[in-house]
Amino acid sequence: MIGxxxxxxxxxxxxxxxxxxxxxxxxxxxxxxxxxxxQIFKHFRDDLWETVSDSVEHKRILNRYTQTTKLIMRxxxxxxxxxxxxxxxxxxxxMFYENDILNKEKQYLYPFDGWYPFDKIQWFYAAYLWExxxxxxxxxxxxFVNMLHVSYTRYICMELKILGSTMxxxxxxxxxxxxxxxxDLENVHYKxxxxxxxxxxxxxxxxxxxxDLNVVLGDGxxxxxxxxxxxxxxxxxxxxxVDDLYKSLxxxxxxxxxxxxxxxxxxxxxxxxxxxxxxxxxxYFADWVYADESTKxxxxxxxxxxxxxxxxxxxxxxxMNLDTFxxxxxxxxxxFNLLRTASE
Numbered sequence: 001m002i003g004x005x006x007x008x009x010x011x012x013x014x015x016x017x018x019x020x021x022x023x024x025x026x027x028x029x030x031x032x033x034x035x036x037x038x039q040i041f042k043h044f045r046d047d048l049w050e051t052v053s054d055s056v057e058h059k060r061i062l063n064r065y066t067q068t069t070k071l072i073m074r075x076x077x078x079x080x081x082x083x084x085x086x087x088x089x090x091x092x093x094x095m096f097y098e099n100d101i102l103n104k105e106k107q108y109l110y111p112f113d114g115w116y117p118f119d120k121i122q123w124f125y126a127a128y129l130w131e132x133x134x135x136x137x138x139x140x141x142x143x144f145v146n147m148l149h150v151s152y153t154r155y156i157c158m159e160l161k162i163l164g165s166t167m168x169x170x171x172x173x174x175x176x177x178x179x180x181x182x183x184d185l186e187n188v189h190y191k192x193x194x195x196x197x198x199x200x201x202x203x204x205x206x207x208x209x210x211x212d213l214n215v216v217l218g219d220g221x222x223x224x225x226x227x228x229x230x231x232x233x234x235x236x237x238x239x240x241x242v243d244d245l246y247k248s249l250x251x252x253x254x255x256x257x258x259x260x261x262x263x264x265x266x267x268x269x270x271x272x273x274x275x276x277x278x279x280x281x282x283x284y285f286a287d288w289v290y291a292d293e294s295t296k297x298x299x300x301x302x303x304x305x306x307x308x309x310x311x312x313x314x315x316x317x318x319x320m321n322l323d324t325f326x327x328x329x330x331x332x333x334x335x336f337n338l339l340r341t342a343s344e
Contacts, residue, residue, distance in 0.1 A: 269320035
């Protein structure tokens with residue numbers, strides 16, 4: 001292939017630079033918005049429990065979402081450990097296999113093969129340990145930032161689910177019975193109105209922190225959308241054409257990691273949108289016909305507000321959801337086929 005060595009050098013450095021840029025943006029955004037993250041943490045630590053009633057349904061929701069969030073966090077944690085071990089040890093394993101078992105010409109492999117102002121072969125072990133350390137730092141920052149955002153998103157979804165359950169039971173069977181029989185109407189309607197007002201206040205708070213999170217995550221998600229297709233395509237293509245076992249497996253693992261990163265960002269947005277839309281449905285199916293006129297007006301205003309679903313966006317240009325993930329994968333595959341055709 002004409003100019004393959006130059007092309008390979010570009011492919012070799014581009015994903016690394018992209019990941020470093022993403023890490024820098026993620027860390028800076030969290031550092032600059034510590035108050036927001038602290039506010040969200042305190043809300044889910046303390047204020048969330050005001051929303052949870054002693055009902056069986058609320059306990060079931062709380063248990064289900066807590067368990068699934070734990071499973072996701074464990075997957076992310078063990079995935080991080082596994083990825084760090086593979087990236088750090090795999091070069092040494094391949095070196096042992098090719099140099100000592102296959103008796104090939106001796107070569108020196110590194111976790112990401114960085115540039116140094118000295119002879120890195122002479123200082124091989126120092127360079128290898130440094131690259132292993134920096135690789136672990138990058139991986140752990142990258143994944144733990146994702147764990148933070150995924151857990152916050154899951155708890156926002158859980159509270160939306162609880163609010164939806166509260167809306168479905170806004171007017172209980174006992175309330176309907178009392179309203180039909182005209183018993184203590186003023187007190188019954190007052191309790192219904194207070195419950196609705198509380199749900200609206202909680203929904204407004206969730207809308208605010210979601211909008212604030214969207215601003216924080218917007219830059220990273222925009223970069224994910226712009227460069228995701230390109231980097232996924234480049235790493236997949238390089239893994240299939242390079243005539244080297246280590247580099248092929250290295251770029252394949254890079255490809256898988258990029259795919260997982262894009263998927264997590266898109267699935268967060270999809271879950272958030274789905275849960276906010278379900279709350280809208282719960283408002284619509286509340287037994288509003290038994291409410292008084294002022295409560296009906298509040299319900300109508302609440303319904304109109306809830307018709308705009310929560311979403312994570314790439315700086316407002318597009319929503320991050322599974323349709324976006326499908327589009328990124330489709331575009332990556334088209335680029336991949338184009339490169340394969342051009343290289344033949």
